[in-house]
Amino acid sequence: MGATIEDKLFLDRFNVADDSHLKIKDDAVCTDACEDKPCLYLCPANVYRLENDRISVNYEGCLECGSCRIGCPHLNIEWRFPTGGYGIRHKFG
Numbered sequence: 001m002g003a004t005i006e007d008k009l010f011l012d013r014f015n016v017a018d019d020s021h022l023k024i025k026d027d028a029v030c031t032d033a034c035e036d037k038p039c040l041y042l043c044p045a046n047v048y049r050l051e052n053d054r055i056s057v058n059y060e061g062c063l064e065c066g067s068c069r070i071g072c073p074h075l076n077i078e079w080r081f082p083t084g085g086y087g088i089r090h091k092f093g
């Protein structure tokens with residue numbers, strides 16, 4: 001039997017690690033030096049949000065596209081692949 005519609009709706013399954021694989025290196029750089037805050041716009045998963053004048057990192061939703069790593073003009077985002085076995089798995093078929 002083929003995949004059910006429920007299977008197809010859940011093509012991306014998350015297995016969330018306890019520690020973030022994304023980290024703001026220096027909050028002060030975001031607050032004081034980064035006027036446009038492009039991380040708020042370039043992330044397709046809306047991982048970066050402005051909360052109480054601080055950038056919060058909701059790493060659980062990260063799609064691991066890598067855009068924030070190259071898009072932060074101050075190179076202020078520490079980025080590493082999630083611990084083995086964690087992170088997103090894309091399923092096809």
Ligand code: SF4
Pocket residue numbers: 024029030031034036037038039040048055071072073074075076077
């Ligand atoms: S783009 Fe980089 S420096 Fe600017 S707010 Fe986002 S993380 Fe901070």
Ligand code: SF4
Pocket residue numbers: 022042043044045046047048061062063064065066067068069
């Ligand atoms: S790697 Fe991609 S999905 Fe993950 S936080 Fe950065 S821009 Fe967003």
